Amino acid sequence: MTYESADNRLIIHIPRGTKPTDVIRLPDHGAAALIHLEAGAEAVATGVLSNSAIEVILEDGAKFELLRVAEEGPGGSCESTLTVRQSRDSVLRSFYLTRGGRMVKDNLYVTVNGEGAASFINGLHVLSGDSQAESRTHIEHTAPSTTSHQLYKSIVRDKAHSIFFGRILVRREAQLTQAYQLNKNLILGPEGRVNTKPQLEIFADDVKCSHGAAIGQMDEDQIFYLQARGIDREAAASLLVQGFIQDVLSQISHTALRAEVGRHLGP
């Protein structure tokens, strides 16, 4: 693995055949980086990348898992961008986590550009106070037999505001593509807000695509069921919130990254 710096941009080059040993820690905040995985290389990376522009190139069969955390104080704003280009049979696993700020924005562009490539793109907003977070995902399938799975969830307390725009574009040549997208939101404050806009544009005729969005509040039947087993209301609500985020956390395959998310979410 080589690191170099050019035009204030960090370039990480991961040669053919590299297996992930340690998690690559990207420099905190303000990072601009190009991460290049050669054919068959595997790597895992993470960083607090509140203001960042990360570009990733995955050559044939490369596997990359990335956890990005955006951290801001209640009054701060930041914007991050991830751009990924995937070749044949490569696999991307991306997870984005934020607790929001005055405005915390993320833009994600993935081009699934090689036959058999797969993308797993997940995110979680845990917002309180009057914080806001906005995630925009843009997935473009340009080669046949490619897949993308997206799951974004938000927990919105107090007056917080979560925004999700998800666009999936399936080009004419991307036959047999499978693309799924789901955005689920749990509003826990009387003044919490959620905007969600899934978009699907399909130009190929033999594909499996679906998208969906759900916005809900704490389920009183579930609360009652837990209470009927001796668990007080507060503990019941906290179990349900944990349960709500569990399925998106379980999308993180690297255990060290999952622990990292746990640390950021705190008690």
Add this chain to the structure above:
Amino acid sequence: MLKITDLYASVAGNHILKGLNLSVNAGEVHAVMGPNGSGKSTFSKVIAGHPQYTVDNGKVELEINGQMTDITPMTPDARAREGFFLAFQYPVEIPGVPTSEFLRASYNAVCRHHGLEEMDPIDFDGFIRAKMKILQMDDKYIDRAVNVDFSGGEKKRNEILQMAVLNPRMAILDETDSGLDVDSMKIVAHGVNTLRTKRNAMIVITHYQRLLNYIKPDIVHILYDGRIIKTGGPDLALEVENKGYDWLIK
């Protein structure tokens, strides 16, 4: 153990229970039968403290520390910690919460309340697996989210598993037989019978006599239009099975 006196209850402005009286002593199993719409499900939810139901009049007393105590002002969780248990007719799915974690949270909440030591995950695992054997439940359910991807029969077994974990003094089984095939019903009934002691009591709510072949009641009540209209021995259930409810209602 449980004494219900002149209980009136409503849901969304509809009066469902209209002067219900029922008394259950330790060591007894009572059956409550009745046609659809007689108030059976309301009855169980009111005793458990479901927030959508309003008690308009009357008392529900549970024996707590040797004292008959009105539980109607208590939250559902406080009732459960004092030894009341409801086996749900429609168990609720809780995605993302593993069954083992849920059961341990429940068990430890009750232990904490009674000043007993909580169980750590490893000890609890052994404890729970032994209980699952009684109900012939596959180990795989322990790691699944609560009631998610459980068949109808497995959900009902899971209710009785929770009862076995909490070991309540007073339990109401709300149509535990609904949706069960005969084999599952025998297993569930065996689980329930294993939990039956001289110190606890149960009310079995059922539409059909079938379940009562396996869980033998001491006393049978007929609920109609929100009150108990007839009380008898186990023969009353058989009579209902043969003659229906019409002769009781007229």
